[in-house]
Amino acid sequence: MSPMRAKVCMLGTFAVGKTSLVQRFVKSLFSERYQTTIGVQIDKKELVLDGRALTIMLWDLYGEDEFQKLNESFLRGAHGCLFVADGTRAATLAATLELAQRFEAVVGGVPRLLLINKRDLGEQWELGDDELAKLAASGWDVLLTSAKTGANVEAAFERLGRAILARA
């Protein structure tokens, strides 16, 4: 039986670490240098989760800001989404939650996870436990990740992969 192919979008405002998370997950690489994404970069990763094969097509979409607005038509057909915010820039969380609403309006209720990235930058961390508790209370599955150290990166993709398989 051929593996299920799932389109997974990476969404968040610019410079939150979407591309770094993908690079860490797909190639086990990390670079300190910020390289902005234009348009979309698609990467593929094959997983076997609980004996079931899953091919994830990762759509690393550009971070939205005043220079590039998200074209929502490219979200269609997504099987899941990883929303990414930067824990050292609290304002990115609100922007990401707004993107999540737009995503849901286009795609509907598919499995999703909220990653608060850059956990390694503890001294610059701006999100308090109360904010994380509020997110959890509002139904978000939240993981604190670090593309730099790899913390929770694989766990995040695998958790989303399992949720996608469970829904298939």
Place this chain on the structure above:
Amino acid sequence: MADSIADALLAKLQWAVLEALDDGRWRMHGAAPVWLSARTSELAPDDLPPFLESFLAEAREHWSTGRSEPLRSLMWREVTSDGREWPLQASALVLGGHPRSERRDESAAERRAARRGERGDERGGECDSERHGERHGERQDDPVDELPGERRFVFVEWLDERYAELRAILQRARATTLEFESLHREILKKEVLLHCIVHDLKSPLAGIVGTLSLLKDGENDPARSRLLELALESSRKQEVMIRQVLDVFASELESIQSFTDDPKAAPDLVECVRSVLQVYAPVFQRRSVALVCRAIAARREPLPVVGRADRLERVLANLLENALRYSSSGDAVELEFEDLADYVELRVDDRGPGVPEAIRATLFRKFVQSGPSRGVAGLGLFYCETTVEQWGGAIAYQPRSPRGSSFRLRLAKPARA
């Protein structure tokens, strides 16, 4: 000949031209570009890279709604096996037939015939230049009318330098935005720091003013020389502090964020408390507020804790000032400690009105004030929390019954050498 020129151009530009077929497949015109590994000229969508596959589906959906205006894709990159990245962008176009919807019911031949008929009626014939002008006009107005039928294409352009230029501009713009955000945060931190420093500079002054007021009130008091000594000590402390501000302002933030766990460098809590009490005892006395600290007074051995003596004194001073601010004449402020296994808990209790429930959750945030501002910036407790947490400690608030506040400071003991 024309085909071979077009093919050569497409190959040179590394463009792909795909024509939609009725059976859902796509025909490639010309040679496949380097970035697209295609074995045949007729391709199923899933023979193509994922983004292109997705865009082709979107193009068909676009056309199925009767729209004929061009549709452009996002930019994306394909990576060839040699590691080279190919920035690309696709456009979906309808050629031939009648791309403008308002003309769908009218064939090109009918329109041409109609126009010729109108002109013939008006002018009674055509000259060569008119025919040339007509053809020229047709090409300008509707250049694809001559193509047989309506054909749908997706062109994929290799963007090369244009992508690099756009990326460089966006990279610069976003890096500037990030730098701006970072500077903004840094300025905010410095502002907080500046408030803390001003707050600190004010603290010894309270001791000086209190002591001098007591001296003024009792000129023949035998304790006069002692009070003068205290005033002088407070003045010296303030002088040292101002010098330190000038010396260490630039590295202040870094020092707040670092601490030592070295037992040899650990400050003695008992000594710190006594030093602060020496400064504040006259102020409390003047306000007729008792300052009770039995356990500290009885303690004979040092009590080392993780931190820095000057900052620990500042934390204690902030808590005492706070307690005094909300105490009334005749009240008592108690400062006690408990020596536990891995840490020391220090309590500052008062009988003031307590912290209103509405602001308890945010009490340790900056610029939060529990009562009338009375000239304070609302940074004292923020400073206390930030500082002790940097040392692995904690600070908490508990209301007292029937009234009053209890601030509990938990300070870690240094690791044993």
